[in-house]
Amino acid sequence: MIRFNEQELEIMKKSGQVIGNVGNSYISEIYQLDRTRTVEDFEKQIKNIALRAISIGKNERESVYAEPLADLMEVINKYKDNYDEIKDIVLVYATYYLGVIKYSKNQ
């Protein structure tokens, strides 16, 4: 099990936040991220989500800040052989933040 440095973990956390935000409008993007089985697929899906984030930012009042996803690509490239560990952490944060958004709406 890899232990990441603080900065890397922070990037994953912020990426999870962005993905959770995108998932609130396009839940299938999170499903697809979960379904990726290779590092190439994972990177491709992160890029798709980044595009979604930009489009949400254009259409809605609140912009979605997609820069953490660019930083995430660097982290993925650094740990290519263990990308699945990054995937687990990013998905944990993404679902966590999605839950926060959904829950705060229901409150």
Place this chain on the structure above:
Amino acid sequence: MDLGEEEEEKNERNMKIHIKQYYDWWFDSAIEFLGHLLERVADIKVEWNEGISFEELNDEKIRILVEEIERLIKFKLKYQTTNNNGQTEIKNRAYLPTMHKGKYVNFLGKSKKEKTNILKDLLMLFDNSGSEVCDICSRNYENHFGISQVSQIVYPVSPGSLSSQCGIRNIQANYNCCPQCAVLGCIEWLDDIPFLSNHKNFTHYYLFPKIGQLDQLHRVKNLIRANLNLKPYSNVFSLTDKYPLDEYSLLLLLYENIIRKIRQVKRLENILSKDWIVLKIKGTEATYQTSYTYLNEITIPNIESLEHIFGEIKEPYSGFIDKTFSAPVKEGVSLDTRNSIAEENKYFLSQGLILNDFHTFSKAFQIRQNCGIAFPKDSKDIFDRLITLWRCRK
């Protein structure tokens, strides 16, 4: 010979009864329980070696022991509940193999007088001769008491699955045992074992520490005993008085309760066992139960990781896992689905923490059947700290 040696020799002379260890999870736990009863109830000095040794009991001590067994049968094998009309009812724990057609079986079904005679034979005379040979421990015995027929009450898993267990192997389908094995097997159901009854999936979980040395097992079980609180569906509860619904949550909550009392976590491995046996009893109908009762083992691969978690988070189950709930990502998700996903999530979170397996932990965060996981606001800090602690190098 000095005074100490004389005393020791005198003790050895008096220690006439020695019940040997079986090196089997069930019977060793039962020997420990018998030793515990002798020490605590009958006030007998017990020596813990490769089994237990003690002086032969007198009539009064046997009477006290029988009284305690009778009390425990009522206390442990029955529970109080409220029916639909709001009336209080006393119910039998029907899922346990201690009963057949409404009556207790084997040793537990015998009258006080018969129990006394059996225990006299076992704890006073300890006769090791007879024409029959016990299929479990290979001792000779005479079938005086009619308790030699082995059923699930004596050994909870069916013989077919025994081949996978250490200790007792290759037992014939219809087998018989000596009074010692029968009594030990029966009284183990009265022991203080952490358990939970999940009435949704009709599964009942019992946790046994898997420890080879009997004195160490005794120490660990005493620590567990001090943290149990028997209620209808479990004897391990969270701060909010909720009981867990799966074996990993039960284990995590048990650790949490023990550590809460100790306050300062130093070396968890010195306090508790890292190897556990989970007995799962499925269903309530006897034939079904016999086939579907099975064992699992839980081995905590890296107990240091738990030390960190308990050191930093203090109450990972009560303060975090227990509070999670499922949040639908679309409309129209039924309450049943939400509840079952929430329960499954708790299982993954607890299993991930216990086994130090982040991938299993992350399964709780997968969106399934249009349901994701959600936390109350006050869990945010604890969640962040947990992930940092687990995945960030210092």
